[in-house]
Amino acid sequence: xxxxxxxxxxxxxxxFSPCSVNDDxxxxxxxxxxxxxxxxxxxxxxxxxxxxxDFTKFxxxxxxxxxxxxxxxxxxxxxxxxxxxxxxxxxTDEPARTGNVAxxxxxxxxxxxxxxxxxxxxxxxxxxxxxxNWYTYSGPPNHLILxxxxxxxxxxxxxxxxxxxxxxxxxxxxxxxxxxxSDEDRYFxxxxxxxxNEGEITxx
Amino acid sequence: xRPIFLFILTFFVISKSYSQVDPVLVNDTLSVNELNEVxxxxxxxxxxxSSLPLPAQIITKKEIKETNRTRLNNILNEQTGLIxxxxxxxxxxxxxxxxxxxxxxxxVDGVPLVGRSAGTLDISRLAVGNIxxxxxxxxxxxxxxGSEALGGVINIIxxxxxxxxxxxxxxxxxxxxxxxxxxxxxxxKKDKFSxxxxxxxxxxxxxxxxxxxDANTIDPYSNYTFNTKVNYDLNNNTKLYASGRYFLQxxxxxxxxxxxxxxxxxxxxxxxxxxxxxxxxxxxxxxxxATRYKAEDYLNNVSDNTLFSASxxxxxxxxxxxxxxxxPNDKTAFIAGIGLxxxxxxxxxxxxxxxxxxxxxxxxxxxxxxxxxNIILGARFDKHNAYKSQFxxxxxxxxxxxxxxxxxxxxxxxxxxxDFRQLxxxxxxxxxxxxxxxxxxxxxxxxxxxxxxxxDESDILVPLSLFxxxxxxxxxxxxxxxxxxxxxxxxxLGLNLFRNDIQDLIDTxxxxxxxxxxxxxxxxxxxxxxxxGLEFNTTWRxxxxxxxxxxYQLLFAKEKEAIELFKNGQAFxxxxxxxxxxxxxxxxxxxxxxxxxxxxxxxxxxxxxxxLTTNLRANYRSKxxxxxxxxxxxxxxxxxxxxxxxxxxxxxxKTFYNNYEIGFGIDNIFDFTDTPEYENDSVFxxxxxxxxxxxxxxxxx
Numbered sequence: 094x095x096x097x098x099x100x101x102x103x104x105x106x107x108x109f110s111p112c113s114v115n116d117d118x119x120x121x122x123x124x125x126x127x128x129x130x131x132x133x134x135x136x137x138x139x140x141x142x143x144x145x146x147d148f149t150k151f152x153x154x155x156x157x158x159x160x161x162x163x164x165x166x167x168x169x170x171x172x173x174x175x176x177x178x179x180x181x182x183x184x185t186d187e188p189a190r191t192g193n194v195a196x197x198x199x200x201x202x203x204x205x206x207x208x209x210x211x212x213x214x215x216x217x218x219x220x221x222x223x224x225x226n227w228y229t230y231s232g233p234p235n236h237l238i239l240x241x242x243x244x245x246x247x248x249x250x251x252x253x254x255x256x257x258x259x260x261x262x263x264x265x266x267x268x269x270x271x272x273x274x275s276d277e278d279r280y281f282x283x284x285x286x287x288x289x290n291e292g293e294i295t296x297x
Numbered sequence: 298x299r300p301i302f303l304f305i306l307t308f309f310v311i312s313k314s315y316s317q318v319d320p321v322l323v324n325d326t327l328s329v330n331e332l333n334e335v336x337x338x339x340x341x342x343x344x345x346x347s348s349l350p351l352p353a354q355i356i357t358k359k360e361i362k363e364t365n366r367t368r369l370n371n372i373l374n375e376q377t378g379l380i381x382x383x384x385x386x387x388x389x390x391x392x393x394x395x396x397x398x399x400x401x402x403x404x405v406d407g408v409p410l411v412g413r414s415a416g417t418l419d420i421s422r423l424a425v426g427n428i429x430x431x432x433x434x435x436x437x438x439x440x441x442x443g444s445e446a447l448g449g450v451i452n453i454i455x456x457x458x459x460x461x462x463x464x465x466x467x468x469x470x471x472x473x474x475x476x477x478x479x480x481x482x483x484x485x486k487k488d489k490f491s492x493x494x495x496x497x498x499x500x501x502x503x504x505x506x507x508x509x510x511d512a513n514t515i516d517p518y519s520n521y522t523f524n525t526k527v528n529y530d531l532n533n534n535t536k537l538y539a540s541g542r543y544f545l546q547x548x549x550x551x552x553x554x555x556x557x558x559x560x561x562x563x564x565x566x567x568x569x570x571x572x573x574x575x576x577x578x579x580x581x582x583x584x585x586x587a588t589r590y591k592a593e594d595y596l597n598n599v600s601d602n603t604l605f606s607a608s609x610x611x612x613x614x615x616x617x618x619x620x621x622x623x624x625p626n627d628k629t630a631f632i633a634g635i636g637l638x639x640x641x642x643x644x645x646x647x648x649x650x651x652x653x654x655x656x657x658x659x660x661x662x663x664x665x666x667x668x669x670x671n672i673i674l675g676a677r678f679d680k681h682n683a684y685k686s687q688f689x690x691x692x693x694x695x696x697x698x699x700x701x702x703x704x705x706x707x708x709x710x711x712x713x714x715x716d717f718r719q720l721x722x723x724x725x726x727x728x729x730x731x732x733x734x735x736x737x738x739x740x741x742x743x744x745x746x747x748x749x750x751x752x753d754e755s756d757i758l759v760p761l762s763l764f765x766x767x768x769x770x771x772x773x774x775x776x777x778x779x780x781x782x783x784x785x786x787x788x789x790l791g792l793n794l795f796r797n798d799i800q801d802l803i804d805t806x807x808x809x810x811x812x813x814x815x816x817x818x819x820x821x822x823x824x825x826x827x828x829x830g831l832e833f834n835t836t837w838r839x840x841x842x843x844x845x846x847x848x849y850q851l852l853f854a855k856e857k858e859a860i861e862l863f864k865n866g867q868a869f870x871x872x873x874x875x876x877x878x879x880x881x882x883x884x885x886x887x888x889x890x891x892x893x894x895x896x897x898x899x900x901x902x903x904x905x906x907x908x909l910t911t912n913l914r915a916n917y918r919s920k921x922x923x924x925x926x927x928x929x930x931x932x933x934x935x936x937x938x939x940x941x942x943x944x945x946x947x948x949x950x951k952t953f954y955n956n957y958e959i960g961f962g963i964d965n966i967f968d969f970t971d972t973p974e975y976e977n978d979s980v981f982x983x984x985x986x987x988x989x990x991x992x993x994x995x996x997x998x
Binding site: 143144183184200201202203205220225229230231235237239240241242243244259261262264267268269270271282284 | 730749752753754810812815816867868869870871872873874875876877878879927928929930975978979
């Protein structure tokens with residue numbers, strides 16, 4: 094018994110001792126936390142007609158919309174979200190993949206997804222877009238597109254940096270009680286965190 | 298908490314004041330009446346209610362008349378553990394032991410009603426003016442009745458002429474929202490022959506709970522019920538019975554400002570029965586039943602009066618059945634039956650015109666091995682051409698400890714066959730989505746690929762091979778354990794614990810993405826759920842004049858998978874426009890439309906000197922959720938709920954010169970309504986219109 098007590102005490106002391114700081118490590122850039130509002134991603138067609146129209150592309154390096162054919166990480170059109178990595182599924186007006194972006198959808202909150210699990214990273218294929226299942230269609234009578242709670246989009250950007258996104262709304266000005274009949278849709282509001290340090294897989 | 302407190306307070310204040318005014322008279326005829334209460338639903342033989350090993354209840358004609366109820370949903374909503382739930386097209390379906398309308402069998406004189414166009418059987422279409430009693434048996438009863446009898450059975454027993462000669466009555470009820478209900482009962486009986494005709498007309502201007510929208514919550518409607526029954530006893534041993542019922546309803550259908558239309562419902566039932574007694578011990582019944590339910594609706598564009606949409610539904614059920622009973626002594630009864638259900642449906646948005654054929658056989662033993670023990674054992678087999686055949690056993694036992702106390706328990710299997718919709722739907726929704734029945738998937742998906750509605754194989758999310766098998770019926774095992782306690786001849790207490798373990802619940806899932814950005818949905822077996830709780834009922838008759846009854850149901854209704862998900866921290870919630878957060882196991886609320894607590898209190902008083910009866914009834918229901926409002930697919934504590942409420946109803950009736958009666962009453966005295974809080978808010982109670990004041994006239998001849 095006595096030995097066990099001693100060990101426990103020892104363990105507690107070690108646990109409380111301050112961590113040593115390694116001064117040789119290079120200083121890392123801070124993780125960027127941003128809120129993007131009313132990111133407009135229109136589509137043509139729908140409601141029984143074939144969908145077409147340009148995707149609205151987003152670049153994490155600049156944190157802005159882009160029309161570049163190469164310098165983009167993810168792109169939106171209606172409820173479709175694609176990444177600049179993998180192969181095109183061949184939908185009308187779907188851009189060619191020129192980068193090596195990879196992604197997955199994590200279950201959790203922005204706070205709980207603290208680290209990238211590289212083993213889950215995947216790319217768009219002919220068969221599926223990796224970021225397809227971010228929303229829930231409420232069906233009748235409201236017919237709303239609502240971001241499914243607890244879905245965090247984790248992305249490895251084209252230059253090997255990591256970002257995570259939580260989509261908050263599909264409707265203009267992110268109303269608390271959206272109305273599919275009167276609120277304009279295809280206006281994304283999302284939170285994202287971007288770690289500008291290459292290969293750094295944590296978000297802290 | 299407050300409504301419960303109010304309840305208890307009222308209970309004590311009123312019971313105390315009455316017991317002071319009125320000397321307590323215990324009349325022995327009361328308990329004799331109770332012993333005579335007999336029902337047929339529980340065993341398909343006439344059976345004394347008080348000695349039954351199953352949880353069951355009888356609602357008498359007297360209660361229906363004294364409370365001035367005109368439709369079945371009104372009277373059932375005042376019973377312990379029963380509540381009607383409105384479906385999205387306005388039908389009122391019953392919930393029993395926490396199981397929804399799809400899982401409760403509704404019979405009229407022992408034969409089922411059809412017409413579950415959206416799963417729900419709308420019981421507001423049933424008039425109650427010709428009812429002798431309503432029998433309610435709780436717990437799975439598929440061992441006698443087959444499909445749909447998971448939660449229990451409600452059997453409406455209509456009245457037969459009792460006196461020789463020509464008799465009848467006229468009843469007229471008029472109330473708020475221009476609600477009119479007119480009844481005519483005509484009876485003729487001469488010894489071995491009797492005929493009864495019942496005619497009812499019911500209409501209302503409907504009501505509107507949402508002022509901001511131009512559509513009514515309930516649109517104006519009117520309906521007619523015609524029912525004729527003939528009984529003829531060929532001799533002492535052979536009896537003939539024939540019944541015909543016809544129901545017709547016309548309702549406005551005005552969902553928006555720009556479209557206007559009508560919904561028409563047409564239903565007929567015919568029921569023929571020959572009953573022959575071979576000896577004191579042997580009897581047989583030959584029965585033939587057919588019913589058709591038709592519903593048609595259309596919508597026209599207001600601007601140019603062109604057709605916007607139309608749909609129709611036409612279901613037919615034909616059932617021949619033969620059964621025999623054998624009573625070796627007055628304490629033992631055997632019953633066995635064979636029959637066939639033939640069902641067809643013609644419906645808009647269906648891939649085919651399906652046909653179901655299901656022969657079945659059942660057997661039951663009901664006996665008393667000794668003075669104290671009653672046992673029921675039974676089983677039924679249903680063979681089916683479109684889903685997996687079912688074997689449904691059931692066993693029940695009642696043990697009488699002494700004259701005041703008995704315990705009873707039962708275990709039974711119940712199932713609900715997949716309905717036509719779940720098998721054969723081919724619906725293209727206005728918003729671009731498609732819903733396919735399970736059996737339509739393997740043929741329709743390749744077609745949609747070929748015609749370009751689905752772009753390529755990659756858009757098919759669920760392997761089509763999963764749809765090669767037969768869809769399994771939803772099934773449950775139900776357990777009931779109860780105690781009947783009668784401390785005195787005037788006081789009766791009953792407690793029942795129940796649990797229904799449900800398997801293979803049928804749900805919808807997204808199976809493919811369409812080119813138009815919408816999806817293809819179909820049905821699949823996946824979920825396991827349970828409902829469990831307790832039911833408590835008490836009746837106290839202080840005298841012939843005063844009767845007080847109270848009831849309470851505690852209910853937990855949950856999906857097993859969801860419990861795990863919440864426990865493992867895999868459930869999240871968010872309000873639109875805000876970040877998600879994690880939920881824990883205490884945050885899971887359970888299934889939609891279920892209240893944890895439901896209670897009722899009823900006080901009936903009879904001023905016999907003045908031929909006057911009056912009653913006050915209160916019904917309490919705790920908060921419940923209508924659907925998921927924070928996009929995680931489950932009902933959790935952060936969702937929007939409908940709040941708890943209590944409805945108070947009062948009625949008074951006075952009889953003059955034996956044959957004339959006038960009545961008056963107020964339903965929902967405190968004018969409770971729950972209306973939308975903002976535009977597009979769907980979390981509100983659509984089937985409580987507010988206070989209804991009515992008057993009634995009745996004339997017997």
